[in-house]
Each structure stands twice: as structure tokens, then as C-alpha cells.
Amino acid sequence: AFFWLVSLLLSSLIWFIAVKASDPQDERLQKGLLIFGVMFSVLLQEAFRFLYYKLLRKAIEGLVALSEDGCSPISIQQMAYVAGVGFGLMSGAFSMINLLADALGPGTVGIHGDSQLYFLTSAFMTMVLIFLHTFWGILFFHGCEHRRWWEIAAVVIMHLTVSGLSFCNPLYVGSLVPSYLLMAAAAAWAYLLSGGSAQNLRRFLLCKCCSRK
Amino acid sequence: MLPKGVMLGTCVRVARLVLPPLEDRLLKPQLSLAASTTLVLVQSAPLMNKLGKIPAESVKYVMIERLHVSDFFKDLNPITGAESSVPAVNCEPSCAYSKKVVMITFMNNSDSEEEPCNERTSLMSAESPPTPSYQDGLQASAAGEAQAHRKRRAGSSRGPNNIAGGEMSGSSVPVRESTLENEEEELTLKYGAKHVIMLFVPVTLCMIVVVATIKSVRFYTEKNGQLIYTPFSEDTPSVGQRLLNSVLNTIVMISVIIVMTIFLVLLYKYRCYKFIHGWLILSSLMLLFLFTYIYLGEVLKTYNVAMDYPTLFIVIWNFGAVGMICIHWKGPLQLQQAYLIMISALMALVFIKYLPEWSAWVILGAISIYDLMAVLCPKGPLRMLVETAQERNEPIFPALIYSSAMMWTVGMAKPDTAARGPSQQTWDAAEDGREHLRSPSHAESQMSETRSPVPTHPITSLEELEEEERGVKLGLGDFIFYSVLVGKAAATASGDWNTTLACFVAILIGLCLTLLLLAVFKKALPALPISITFGLIFYFSTDNLVRPFMDTLASHQLRSAMEQLSQHFTYIMFNFLFRIVDKTGKLLTEAGAYQSIQTSTEKLWLRAPRSL
Numbered sequence: 001a002f003f004w005l006v007s008l009l010l011s012s013l014i015w016f017i018a019v020k021a022s023d024p025q026d027e028r029l030q031k032g033l034l035i036f037g038v039m040f041s042v043l044l045q046e047a048f049r050f051l052y053y054k055l056l057r058k059a060i061e062g063l064v065a066l067s068e069d070g071c072s073p074i075s076i077q078q079m080a081y082v083a084g085v086g087f088g089l090m091s092g093a094f095s096m097i098n099l100l101a102d103a104l105g106p107g108t109v110g111i112h113g114d115s116q117l118y119f120l121t122s123a124f125m126t127m128v129l130i131f132l133h134t135f136w137g138i139l140f141f142h143g144c145e146h147r148r149w150w151e152i153a154a155v156v157i158m159h160l161t162v163s164g165l166s167f168c169n170p171l172y173v174g175s176l177v178p179s180y181l182l183m184a185a186a187a188a189w190a191y192l193l194s195g196g197s198a199q200n201l202r203r204f205l206l207c208k209c210c211s212r213k
Numbered sequence: 214m215l216p217k218g219v220m221l222g223t224c225v226r227v228a229r230l231v232l233p234p235l236e237d238r239l240l241k242p243q244l245s246l247a248a249s250t251t252l253v254l255v256q257s258a259p260l261m262n263k264l265g266k267i268p269a270e271s272v273k274y275v276m277i278e279r280l281h282v283s284d285f286f287k288d289l290n291p292i293t294g295a296e297s298s299v300p301a302v303n304c305e306p307s308c309a310y311s312k313k314v315v316m317i318t319f320m321n322n323s324d325s326e327e328e329p330c331n332e333r334t335s336l337m338s339a340e341s342p343p344t345p346s347y348q349d350g351l352q353a354s355a356a357g358e359a360q361a362h363r364k365r366r367a368g369s370s371r372g373p374n375n376i377a378g379g380e381m382s383g384s385s386v387p388v389r390e391s392t393l394e395n396e397e398e399e400l401t402l403k404y405g406a407k408h409v410i411m412l413f414v415p416v417t418l419c420m421i422v423v424v425a426t427i428k429s430v431r432f433y434t435e436k437n438g439q440l441i442y443t444p445f446s447e448d449t450p451s452v453g454q455r456l457l458n459s460v461l462n463t464i465v466m467i468s469v470i471i472v473m474t475i476f477l478v479l480l481y482k483y484r485c486y487k488f489i490h491g492w493l494i495l496s497s498l499m500l501l502f503l504f505t506y507i508y509l510g511e512v513l514k515t516y517n518v519a520m521d522y523p524t525l526f527i528v529i530w531n532f533g534a535v536g537m538i539c540i541h542w543k544g545p546l547q548l549q550q551a552y553l554i555m556i557s558a559l560m561a562l563v564f565i566k567y568l569p570e571w572s573a574w575v576i577l578g579a580i581s582i583y584d585l586m587a588v589l590c591p592k593g594p595l596r597m598l599v600e601t602a603q604e605r606n607e608p609i610f611p612a613l614i615y616s617s618a619m620m621w622t623v624g625m626a627k628p629d630t631a632a633r634g635p636s637q638q639t640w641d642a643a644e645d646g647r648e649h650l651r652s653p654s655h656a657e658s659q660m661s662e663t664r665s666p667v668p669t670h671p672i673t674s675l676e677e678l679e680e681e682e683r684g685v686k687l688g689l690g691d692f693i694f695y696s697v698l699v700g701k702a703a704a705t706a707s708g709d710w711n712t713t714l715a716c717f718v719a720i721l722i723g724l725c726l727t728l729l730l731l732a733v734f735k736k737a738l739p740a741l742p743i744s745i746t747f748g749l750i751f752y753f754s755t756d757n758l759v760r761p762f763m764d765t766l767a768s769h770q771l772r773s774a775m776e777q778l779s780q781h782f783t784y785i786m787f788n789f790l791f792r793i794v795d796k797t798g799k800l801l802t803e804a805g806a807y808q809s810i811q812t813s814t815e816k817l818w819l820r821a822p823r824s825l
Contacts, residue, residue, distance in 0.1 A: 002718055
């Protein structure tokens with residue numbers, strides 16, 4: 001979460017500088033700058049995810065070196081999951097919390113002609129983003145572990161995609177539906193990477209007893 | 214008489230050499246020799262504990278009387294209740310016990326101990342139990358953390374000792390110092406996480422209380438005058454003037470704090486314990502009654518709840534009386550913790566209300582710098598305090614320290630342990646509940662940084678030792694300043710919750726880092742600087758940089774203008790998306806196919822030789 005926050009900070013710094021240095025009247029430019037800011041922010045987030053991965057690797061090495069039986073008490077997959085959750089939670093909190101605070105007060109959504117589904121779609125978007133961050137965390141770390149650069153690239157591209165899609169708003173279907181599809185894909189991928197399989201899933205869902213051979 | 218440190222060092226060295234032959238002698242605790250060997254063995258026992266290969270017999274040794282080092286040197290206390298009946302397998306009491314002894318031992322090790330006969334000496338020589346004064350509290354937090362780390366090690370060694378309990382070898386183990394240190398570090402790191410969480414919870418709670426109050430009760434965000442410690446007003450026309458006034462306010466505040474700390478150090482040096490005690494009680498009285506009354510009044514006003522004076526009186530009287538008892542005397546640990554959190558929150562709220570904005574930020578920055586200097590510089594008042602307390606073999610200032618002591622009930626074999634258990638618990642809670650209230654009353658007195666004099670009653674019984682806190686200690690001043698930062702962020706930031714959240718995360722991460730540094734350096738460290746620095750950075754940057762970014766993004770979601778560009782974008786994205794899904798599917802099937810191909814080729818290959 002902290003790392004995500006730092007990345008957000010840096011990216012907003014860049015954006016702020018860019019905005020201040022540009023003409024505030026030109027709307028297209030502003031929007032362009034915003035898009036640029038978002039893309040940059042995405043790239044920075046992924047960069048920070050990578051940095052976090054490096055940090056965790058060092059930590060795991062330290063733990064392994066110090067542990068009694070030579071294996072660390074927490075595996076890299078767990079750390080990946082936690083990192084993803086942290087990123088997701090922070091981004092979700094930042095996205096939603098102001099909305100929620102405002103939602104507590106009186107008022108009507110969309111009374112000025114804006115979409116009435118704003119709160120709802122924000123909520124869904126945040127949810128999908130949180131999930132995606134979690135899955136991306138797993139995928140990313142797995143890619144870093146096994147030196148599969150295409151996995152990392154896929155994560156980055158997916159992130160860019162989703163963020164870019166959010167610019168479709170208020171055509172909400174344009175951003176939500178693909179994001180959910182992406183999330184499903186990422187979920188399946190992460191699940192498979194974490195050692196699950198269709199068989200496991202079936203057993204779990206049908207509550208079959210695993211010991212039965 | 215030789216300096217205690219040297220004597221201890223010698224004892225330890227002697228112990229190491231003579232360890233094996235003494236096993237049988239220690240079974241019959243006797244005065245003098247037994248006492249000396251006991252002490253010695255106790256001191257080295259933790260080392261062996263750490264190794265996890267404690268000879269079964271030596272475990273008992275650990276159980277033997279905890280001797281206060283000063284007692285040991287003054288007059289050999291008769292070893293009471295030597296635990297010869299302690300089951301050898303039960304390692305926990307020994308660990309806990311040994312830790313206490315180790316702690317005491319190391320508390321008594323002066324810094325001039327030139328023989329790090331066991332590595333632990335060097336580790337803990339600079340540590341001290343937390344100090345209660347205002348900045349002492351800050352260092353107290355550090356010292357508390359240091360002590361906590363000691364205790365952490367103590368506590369953490371329980372873990373592997375539990376594991377090692379079963380595999381205790383019969384041979385006495387020569388103390389291997391490097392292994393020991395490694396193990397210590399490992400234990401510290403391993404179990405440090407638990408203690409970090411133990412600190413996270415109260416800090417979070419305090420911040421939540423403060424933020425909730427700030428957000429809901431208008432009173433604490435209204436400007437109704439200033440403390441006398443910040444005499445310069447900030448209602449000035451020009452920015453420069455305002456800045457100057459805030460800097461001057463800071464200077465006044467910090468000098469007040471310095472004066473108070475030095476006053477406290479002097480009081481402590483000249484043993485004016487009664488004065489300190491009285492000061493402490495007075496300030497906690499004021500905090501618990503007056504501030505609570507004001508707080509309750511404001512909350513009731515906000516929610517428009519009517520309450521009559523008799524009820525109010527009864528409620529506040531009960532609250533305050535129980536608080537005084539819990540904090541200054543005995544009480545359940547959870548209740549004491551709750552009270553400490555509440556008074557920290559109250560104090561933070563007072564600060565938030567009465568400190569003008571710019572002054573507050575400058576003061577926060579200055580306090581962390583001061584904390585850093587006061588704890589780490591050799592001539593800093595906090596350090597002097599620590600050393601004085603060490604020389605006197607007194608546990609420094611249990612007052613005004615939040616202690617998240619985990620009462621690990623040691624399974625003593627003593628029959629009357631159970632009966633005395635609860636009393637011990639409360640005793641322990643009371644001991645570390647003695648706090649220094651730094652309560653700058655905005656009405657009258659000063660920062661009462663008081664150190665409650667811990668009566669140095671030699672703890673002779675075993676149970677009292679076993680109940681010694683194993684938790685982490687953090688000074689209340691740290692709570693207060695963390696909460697001030699987050700509360701100010703909540704009160705004055707236009708970015709509202711984002712800024713608050715960012716500051717909160719920053720402070721917690723700072724706390725983590727501080728604890729980590731503590732584990733690494735094993736010295737008393739100030740808790741404020743890192744957290745406050747992070748908090749300040751995040752506050753200012755989030756407020757000024759992130760907020761416009763997020764706001765623009767959010768408002769962008771609402772803009773009804775749909776441009777051609779974004780439509781085109783969508784189309785491209787859809788394409789991309791399909792391609793990705795396709796590719797993923799192909800990859801998966803390929804992977805699956807590859808495996809099947811692989812297995813089939815393997816089968817072929819296996820079959821091939823036979824055919825050949």
C-alpha cells in the first residue's frame with residue numbers, strides 16, 4: 001500500500017508539473033495531459049510493484065538465511081498476493097473514500113445531467129480494480145520469479161488497458177465490461193499459476209473429499 | 214568494589230567455563246556460591262536458551278531466583294523458592310525468567326562495560342526502559358521499543374524454545390556467541406512482526422478516535438484562542454509574517470519542552486520522587502476529568518443529546534476514578550491500554566484545537582528533530598536520564614508508556630502460582646502503567662513531564678518476574694503526535710479523506726521502519742522522526758499534488774462529452790482485449806499440449822530402448 005501511494009505521489013507530481021506548465025484553457029490539451037498523467041501513473045505503479053518485488057525478494061532471502069529449517073515462513077506467492085491486495089486496497093480506498101464520504105450527505109446523483117449511475121459504476125470499477133491489482137500482483141511476481149518477461153509485459157499492458165478504458169466514461173459499458181472480462185482472464189491465469197487447476201476447482205465446488213482416492 | 218559491569222562480565226566468563234560441573238550444585242540452591250552461580254548461570258542461560266539446546270538441568274537453573282543485580286552485589290538475597298521442581302522440559306518459564314534476568318543484567322551493565330563477554334551486553338547496553346518525560350516519552354518510545362525488542366527477543370526465544378524443549382540435549386553446550394547472535398536476530402525478525410502488529414493496533418485506534426472526533430465534532434476545528442505556549446498569532450496579513458510567527462511559536466514551544474525535560478532530569482537526579490509523583494498524579498487528574506468533561510460536553514452537543522448534570526457527574530467521576538486507578542495503580546491490562554489510548558487522543562485533540570495551523574506543522578517537524586537529537590546525542594537530556602536510571606538500577610519511567618504487554622502465563626510448577634497469578638498480572642500492569650503525563654494544560658501549568666518513580670522494590674518472588682511484560686512499549690507522546698498529525702490532516706486538508714488516509718499509511722510505515730531499525734541497531738531510537746517525516750511529506754504532497762489529480766480524474770468520469778478519440782480508443786482496446794484473451798487461451802492450451810506431448814514423447818522414449 002505504501003509503495004502504491006508513493007507511486008501515486010510521484011505520478012501526480014509529474015502530472016501537476018505538466019499541468020502547471022501548460023495552458024489551462026486548452027481543454028483538449030488538459031485531457032491529453034490527463035491521459036498522459038494516467039498512463040505515466042500506471043507505468044510508475046508497475047515500476048513500484050517491481051521495486052516492491054525486489055525488496056520482498058531480499059527480505060525472503062534474509063528470512064531464509066536466518067530461519068531454522070532453511071525455508072522462509074512466508075512464500076513468495078503469499079507475498080505476491082499480499083502485495084497485490086495492498087496495492088488494490090490502497091488504490092480502491094483512494095478511489096472510493098471521498099465518494100463514500102460525500103454519499104453520506106444529502107444530495108441526488110446526476111441532478112445536473114450527469115449520469116445517475118455514477119456511484120454504482122464507481123463502486124464496480126473500484127472493485128474490479130482491486131481484484132485486478134491482486135491478480136496482477138500474483139502474475140507480476142510470478143513473472144519476475146521465473147523470468148518470464150512476457151508475463152510482466154502482459155500485466156503492464158492490461159493495466160494500461162483498464163486505465164485507458166476508464167477514459168470511456170461516462171460510457172460506462174465501455175469501461176466496465178472489458179475490465180470485467182480482463183479481470184476474469186487475469187483471475188484464471190493467476191489461479192492456474194498458483195497451482196490450481198480445473199480439477200481442484202471442481203473438487204472444491206462440489207465439496208468432494210480430497211482424501212478419497 | 215569493582216564496577217558492576219566488570220564483575221558481571223567476569224561472572225559470565227566464569228560461568229561459561231564452569232558451567233558443566235555446576236549442574237549438580239545448582240540443584241541445591243545455597244547462598245553465596247549458589248547465588249553467584251545462579252546469577253551467572255541465569256545470565257548465560259538465556260544464551261543457551263537461544264541455542265535451543267538447553268541441558269535439561271540448566272533449565273532449572275534459570276528458574277532459580279531472579280536476583281536483582283544490585284541486590285546481588287549488596288547482599289546476597291537468599292534464594293527463595295528455588296525451583297528445583299521445575300520440570301526440565303518446560304522451557305517457557307526459564308526463557309521468560311531468563312529474559313528478565315538478562316534484561317536486568319543488561320540494565321545494570323554500564324556503558325563502560327568493555328568486555329562484551331556475551332554479545333548481548335553490547336546489544337543492550339545502550340538500551341533503557343522507556344523514559345517518561347515529554348521527550349523522554351519520545352525516547353521512551355524508542356527505549357520502550359528497545360526494551361520491547363529485548364523483550365521481544367525474550368519473548369521470541371520462547372518460540373524456538375518451545376520447539377527446542379523437546380530436543381534438549383543432555384550435554385551442556387558451550388556458548389557459541391555467533392550462533393547466538395544469529396539466532397537472536399532471527400528471533401527478533403521472526404517475532405518482531407507480532408510486536409509491530411501489537412503497536413499498530415493502538416496507534417490505529419488512537420488515530421481513528423481522533424479523526425472521528427475531528428470529523429464529527431465541530432468544536433475541535435474551531436479556533437478559540439491559543440495556548441500560552443504559542444503566543445504568536447497567525448492572523449497576520451502577509452505570508453512572511455505568518456511564517457515568522459509560526460517559527461517563533463515553535464521556538465517557544467520547543468524551549469518549553471527542553472526546559473521541562475531538563476527540570477525533570479534534575480528532579481530525577483536529585484531523587485525528588487515525591488514531587489514527580491505528585492506532578493504526575495495532578496496532570497493525570499486534570500486530563501482524566503477536565504478534558505473528558507469538555508470532550509463529553511462537545512460530543513453531546515454535536516449529537517444533540519440531552520444529559521443532566523447528575524448523570525454527567527456520575528459518569529465522569531467513574532470514568533476518571535477508574536482511569537486513575539488503572540493508570541497509576543493496578544488494573545487489567547486491556548483497560549489500562551484503553552485508558553492510555555483515550556488520554557492520548559484527548560491530548561491530541563487539545564493540541565489540534567489550540568495549535569494554529571502553520572505552527573502545528575512546524576512544531577511537528579521541530580519535535581521530531583529534537584527527538585532525534587535528544588535521544589542520540591551523548592549530552593541529550595534523555596540520554597542522561599537513561600544513564601542515570603541505569604546507574605541506579607531502576608527501571609526507568611514506566612510512566613506514560615503504552616505497554617502492550619502480553620501476559621504469557623508461564624507454566625510455573627509452583628502450587629500457589631495460580632492464586633498469585635492475577636495479582637501479579639495487575640502488579641505488572643501497574644508497574645508499566647505508571648506514566649508520565651505530558652499534559653500541557655492550556656489553562657495553567659506546564660508540560661508535566663513527570664516520571665513516576667518506580668519504587669525499586671527488589672522483586673524476589675518468581676511470579677512477579679514471570680509476568681513481566683513481554684510486549685512492546687511505546688511512549689504516549691508518540692501516540693499524541695501521530696494523532697496530531699493525522700488529525701490536523703483530517704481537519705485542515707481540503708483533500709479530505711485521501712490526505713488523511715495517506716498520512717495514516719505513512720505513519721504506520723514509519724513506525725514499521727523504526728521498529729525495524731531498532732531490531733537492527735539494538736539501541737534506543739526515537740520513534741518520532743521517521744514517522745513524522747513520512748507523514749509530513751505525504752500530507753503536503755497529497756494535499757497539493759494528488760488531490761487535483763484525483764479530482765480531475767473523478768470529474769472526468771462524469772464528463773458527458775464523448776470524443777471521437779475515446780471511441781476509437783475503445784475500439785482499439787476491444788481488439789486488444791480479444792487478442793489478449795485469445796493469446797492467453799492459446800498459451801494455456803499450448804502449455805497443456807506441450808505437457809501432453811512431453812509425456813507422450815517420454816513414453817515413446819521409454820519404450821524405445823526395449824524395442825531396440
